[in-house]
Amino acid sequence: MxxxxxxxxxxxxxxxxxxxxxxxxxxxxxxxxxxxxxxxxxxxxxxxxxxxxxxxxxxxxxxxxxxxxxxxxxxxxxxxxxxxxxxxxxxxxxxxxxxxxxxxxxxxxxxxxxxxxxxxxxxxxxxxxxxxxxxxxxxxxxxxxxxxxxxxxxxxxxxxxxxxxxxxxxxxxxxxxxxxxxxxxxxxxxxxxxxxxxxxxxxxxxxxxxxxxxxxxxxxxxxxxxxxxxxxxxxxxxxxxxxxxxxxxxxxxxxxxxxxxxxxxxxxxxxxxxxxxxxxxxxxxxxxxxxxxxxxxxxxxxxxxxxxxxxxxxxxxxxxxxxxVAADAQAPVVADLGEVADLPRAVEATLRGGGTASFPVTWEVAEDCTAVGTLRGTLGANLNAWEGQDGSTAWDAPGKVPFSATALRVTARVAPR
Incomplete structure (x- = not known):
């Protein structure tokens, strides 16, 4: 149960x-x-x-x-x-x-x-x-x-x-x-x-x-x-x-x-x-x-x-x-999806405990049609790092911005229509 x-x-x-x-x-x-x-x-x-x-x-x-x-x-x-x-x-x-x-x-x-x-x-x-x-x-x-x-x-x-x-x-x-x-x-x-x-x-x-x-x-x-x-x-x-x-x-x-x-x-x-x-x-x-x-x-x-x-x-x-266990993703099953007609809403990733699971993806598409997708719903996607002004990691650096240093990402290229 x-x-x-x-x-x-x-x-x-x-x-x-x-x-x-x-x-x-x-x-x-x-x-x-x-x-x-x-x-x-x-x-x-x-x-x-x-x-x-x-x-x-x-x-x-x-x-x-x-x-x-x-x-x-x-x-x-x-x-x-x-x-x-x-x-x-x-x-x-x-x-x-x-x-x-x-x-x-x-x-x-x-x-x-x-x-x-x-x-x-x-x-x-x-x-x-x-x-x-x-x-x-x-x-x-x-x-x-x-x-x-x-x-x-x-x-x-x-x-x-x-x-x-x-x-x-x-x-x-x-x-x-x-x-x-x-x-x-x-x-x-x-x-x-x-x-x-x-x-x-x-x-x-x-x-x-x-x-x-x-x-x-x-x-x-x-x-x-x-x-x-x-x-x-x-x-x-x-x-x-x-x-x-x-x-x-x-x-x-x-x-x-x-x-x-x-x-x-x-x-x-x-x-x-x-x-x-x-x-x-x-x-x-x-x-x-x-x-x-x-x-x-x-x-x-x-x-x-x-x-x-x-x-x-x-x-x-x-x-x-x-x-x-199911959120402890280790790596995308396929890191580079190659050329695709449509960017997938979800991709498979291997789990540290064994097996695979499907995770939703948020995509960013550049002008040259290359795309980088970030897997959501994984433990590694949380904000576990930060960077200050000019890339500083000093404790008192101004302008600190949090980000994830362990988020899993995939790449693709959107085929021209």
Whole structure:
């Protein structure tokens, strides 16, 4: 059945100190296996930011179940090839904008827009909100009856520096536009640098894993609450486990956690980001209410490309999984169609997963009757690159224009009539 749970989609960025990999990448589970991952679009980015710092880190993938719209959120920060201000500056008085892309099918994504969490719908600073040093690692939980009137909205939570340390703040929105965003308040402030909260709900409880960078030495720690309105200050949280994933660190740190549930069984995964460049390593739990829920995954089957960094995982249906496979086109079956009487509306392309599929084509015809067609409906057709004035790719280049660097193209010549 096409609407049965099947497969998982991971969004992430890559660590590449010598390149520009702070973009949006998508990996698809190998069938319904949550431990084996296949890079989509040939391992190339699917989306890139040409706004703000031109970086897209710590992405998160979510869906509004009432509208069926998917969203990717990301931090507006470019570390490698950016302004080189350094972590001290990047965490204080820096970008409070959230990168946002949306999609109806997980294949074709909208142009990038930004939402400033320090501003209200009128574009002015929110009255009563603290001065925010930056906006990092936004994640979401959808609440079906947030305001008690039957309508749902996302509770969004992110890291900002407030005063002399980093805290987790929250707000609400229905569609990640400035018009619907409302600042909420402080979700977690423990008096020391605290970043990267991720959450999951199960059986009426809310579980969150957060990274402490302060003197307490707790590292990644998990808390749980039974509060229905878990985002308000009155909610009571109980600490369950600390130093989660520390065995992976080996002299490094672990941060950027993301949690997700396996389909059809009481089995949860927690991927932790081993910094600076190792990337995600897996933890597993079969009982979130155990005394120490999380343990390293002991599996030789686990497969994920190196340097896969801080992202998120969304469970799919069979139809969504298969549609992503069918949109992962590799090359046109025939790249040069030769002379044709009429330009075809669609052409065949090979798929990375095997087989072929037909894709619509948009044609541009020159005065000499030569034509170049761009295949639409493929993952590679999204805006995953940009170029500034005089071809510059510097982060601060004026006149940046986004385009697709991986779109598939065919050529033809229109026969004279």
């Amino acid at each position: 096409t609407d049965q749970p099947y497969g998982y989609l991971m969004v992430h960025f890559l660590e590449d100190p010598d390149g520009y990999a702070e973009k949006i990448y998508l990996d698809l589970s190998d069938g319904d296996d949550p431990e084996r991952w296949i890079p989509l679009n040939g391992g190339e980015p699917v989306l890139a930011s040409h706004l703000g710092t031109t970086g897209a880190r710590d992405p998160h993938l979510t869906v509004n179940p009432q509208t069926g719209t998917y969203y990717i959120l990301a931090t507006d920060l470019r570390v490698f090839g950016g302004d080189q201000a350094g972590w001290g500056a990047w965490s204080r008085g820096y970008s409070t904008r959230m990168n946002v892309w949306e999609s109806r099918d997980l294949v074709a994504w909208s142009p990038l827009r930004q939402l400033d969490v320090a501003l209200g719908p009128d574009g002015e600073p929110t009255a009563g909100a603290p001065e925010m040093g930056m906006m990092w690692a936004a994640e979401t939980t959808f609440v079906e009856d947030l305001h008690g009137d039957g309508s749902g909205a996302f509770v969004v939570y992110w890291t900002s520096t407030v005063g002399d340390h980093q805290v987790i703040l929250w707000g609400t929105t229905t569609d990640f536009t400035q018009d619907t965003f409302r600042y909420g308040g402080v979700l977690l402030d423990q008096g020391e640098d605290t970043i990267d909260t991720t959450m999951i709900r199960h059986a009426g409880r809310t579980y969150r894993v957060t990274k402490s960078n302060g003197p307490s030495g707790r590292g990644l720690f998990m808390e749980v609450t039974d509060a229905e309105r878990w985002w308000v200050p009155e909610a009571s949280w109980r600490e369950v486990q600390t130093r989660i994933g520390q065995g992976y660190a080996a002299g490094h740190g672990v941060e950027g956690p993301t949690m997700f549930k396996a389909h059809g069984e009481d089995r949860w995964y927690l991927y932790v980001d081993v910094i600076p460049s190792v990337g995600y390593r897996p933890m597993v739990s079969t009982n979130l209410d155990a005394e120490t829920p999380w343990a390293p995954l002991a599996s030789e089957r686990f497969s994920l490309r190196a340097s896969t960094k801080h992202g998120g995982v969304l469970g799919l249906t069979r139809s969504r999984h298969d549609a992503l």
